[in-house]
Structures are given as C-alpha cells and as structure tokens.
C-alpha cells in the first residue's frame with residue numbers, strides 16, 4: 001500500500017469506529033476495552049449443533065434460487081460467488097442443476113450396472129464401489145448453460161455465472177472399474193444413466209473414461225449431498241457439467257454414442273449457418289471478478305479486485321484485468337496452488353479515483369487460449385446457440401461507487 005493509500009485507509013477506519021459508537025450501547029460495549037454481553041456468560045453448549053451451520057448473522061449467504069422456480073422440471077440454483085472467498089465451494093452452496101427433481105436414494109438398495117461391450121458384466125453395491133482404490137482431486141464443475149447467450153441480464157456475479165462451483169471429489173477411477181469388467185475391443189463409448197425421474201443419459205468417449213474420469217461418492221470430505229448425486233455420480237474433469245451424470249445406476253459400454261435427448265435436441269450449439277456443433281465437451285477458459293461485482297458498492301481509494309478463473313483444458317496461466325474499460329490490461333496475481341481443472345483465485349490491488357469506469361478480467365490457459373470478448377465470441381458462434389458462452393464479463397462502476405452488469 002502506498003503512504004497515501006495507507007493514510008486514506010486509516011482515516012476511513014477511524015470514521016468506522018465513530019459509526020460503531022453512534023449505533024448504540026452494545027456496539028460501544030463490544031469495542032475494546034468495553035465488555036460485550038457475549039463475554040459475560042458462557043456460550044452455547046459444545047455439541048449443541050451436531051451438524052454445524054454458519055453463524056445466524058450469515059443467514060443471507062444462500063443459494064441463488066430464481067423467483068417462480070418450477071420444481072421437478074428443468075431447474076437450477078446458483079452459487080453465490082460474490083459472497084465466497086478462496087476456491088472451494090461449501091457443500092451447502094454448491095450449484096444445483098436437476099432435470100427431474102432430487103431423488104431420495106437409499107444407498108443400501110442402490111446398484112451400479114456395467115454391461116454392454118464388456119467381458120464380465122457387473123452389478124455393484126455401494127460397498128463394492130468403495131472397495132476399489134480411491135483418489136481425491138479438486139476440480140470445478142460448470143454447467144455449459146452458464147450463463148447462456150441471452151441471459152446476460154442478471155445483476156450479481158451469481159446471476160451471471162453462478163452455475164459453477166469447485167470441490168474436492170473422492171471416488172474411484174472409472175478406468176479401474178471398467179478394467180474390472182474387461183473392455184471388449186469395440187468399446188468406444190460409455191453411456192451413463194442416472195437414477196432420477198429424468199433418467200439423464202450421456203455418452204462419454206472411451207478416452208475420457210480411461211483418463212481422469214471418476215466415479216465419485218464424496219465431496220469436500222463427506223458423502224455427496226443428495227443434490228449432487230448421492231450416493232454415486234460420474235465426474236468428468238473439465239467437461240460440461242451435464243455429462244457428470246448424478247445418481248449413477250448404469251454404464252452401458254458401446255461402440256457408438258447413445259445419441260440421447262441430451263446430445264441431440266439439447267447440449268448442441270446451433271451455428272449461424274444452420275449447422276450445429278455436437279459433443280462440445282470441454283469448458284473453455286473463463287473468469288469473472290467477484291469483488292467488486294454487481295450490486296456491490298465501493299468507495300474511492302484502495303480496493304482489492306478479486307475473482308475466479310478456470311479452464312477445462314488444464315491450468316490457468318494468467319489473468320489480465322482492465323480498470324479502464326479495456327484500454328489497458330494488467331496482470332493479476334494468482335493464488336497458489338494453481339490446480340489442474342480447478343478454480344483459480346486472482347487478485348489485483350487497485351486505487352479507484354472515483355470516476356465512472358468499467359472493470360473486467362480475462363483468463364489465459366496453459367494452451368495459450370485467451371477468454372474472448374462477447375463480440376469476438378458471437379462473431380464466430382452467432383446468437384442462436386445457448387451453451388458454452390465463456391465471454392468476458394464487464395462490471396460498470398458508477399461515480400457513486402455502485403457496481404452493475406456492464407452488458408445491461
């Protein structure tokens with residue numbers, strides 16, 4: 001911090017102390033050397049919350065649930081990205097995307113069948129699945145409809161790109177289970193089916209199945225939540241979220257893809273010339289500034305710009321940030337560790353001069369790919385497609401410090 005920024009910071013802190021004192025006796029007591037009420041008697045009993053929850057003062061940090069959400073059909077909730085720090089999403093705030101509601105599956109009754117082009121068809125219990133050698137990895141999961149091409153009208157970072165979350169996943173390599181069944185020479189695809197009312201079904205190329213694909217039963221150390229596919233899901237690092245089939249009950253090894261609803265009428269991208277891209281698996285590099293971001297308010301002087309970047313192709317190499325509407329870009333610092341196919345936190349110190357401006361970030365991944373502007377992306381893809389919008393998200397900052405969607 002420069003001397004000037006430091007002095008401004010201290011002046012503002014002094015003003016904040018004044019504000020606290022003015023807000024009543026309790027805040028006055030809480031300001032040292034005062035003694036607040038919560039120091040005058042023992043607190044709640046240890047173990048009074050067998051499963052811990054956040055402070056009641058954080059009750060507003062919740063999933064972003066659209067108004068008028070139609071249940072049991074095709075619905076989603078979003079992660080409140082602007083309210084979180086670091087790179088891991090708490091399990092209770094992981095985004096949800098369901099095509100037929102959330103089944104209530106008894107793991108004792110659940111079975112995984114592996115059949116088709118295999119030497120030894122298998123029917124596994126959850127106990128069987130957990131006997132295989134396990135692995136844990138931190139990966140992001142993103143819906144390819146995040147945000148969609150016409151839905152860039154939202155207000156917050158969560159409204160715009162909240163269909164992404166990141167967690168540590170534990171399970172068994174899909175390759176290990178497939179080898180147990182024994183792949184026949186013609187095995188080129190694995191068609192995965194979920195045990196929900198939508199029977200979500202997607203085809204996975206065999207190369208991915210034998211590479212980093214996982215069968216996951218735990219998330220951030222505890223068993224998967226029902227919303228995330230309890231008791232078992234497929235997890236395909238870097239691929240569009242739709243393919244990570246939840247509530248997994250069947251793997252049909254085949255020579256051809258299933259050409260299911262989710263890979264014909266949905267999850268394809270209509271191009272300007274009327275043809276459609278199909279099997280667009282990889283989530284391309286993307287980033288968003290989460291603070292300051294839409295509906296937040298900043299004051300002149302020092303403001304840290306921070307956000308998240310990710311790429312389905314591996315690691316993030318760098319993130320550039322503009323604070324002058326794209327005239328110039330500066331290199332942000334990346335928080336270590338920068339992990340393969342995980343969220344990466346970036347930061348840039350910034351002194352805001354109080355003038356109206358636009359800020360934005362753009363990610364560059366280890367392949368050299370640069371996150372495109374919305375104009376550059378739509379020049380190639382047109383506006384007919386819905387999935388795989390990874391364009392730069394600009395935030396407009398008004399002279400009063402109010403931050404708003406730069407697209408609107």
Ligand SMILES: Nc1nc2c(c(=O)[nH]1)N[C@H]1C(S)=C(S)[C@@H](COP(=O)(O)O)O[C@H]1N2
Nearest residue numbers: 095096097098099143194200228241242246
């Ligand atoms: N069985 C099943 N698997 C599913 C879905 C579904 O509706 N049913 N939704 C898919 C979609 S579109 C996405 S983006 C991810 C979302 O995973 P999450 O809810 O754990 O975030 O799950 C995928 N797997």
Ligand SMILES: [Mo]
Nearest residue numbers: 143144241242
């Ligand atoms: Mo999705």
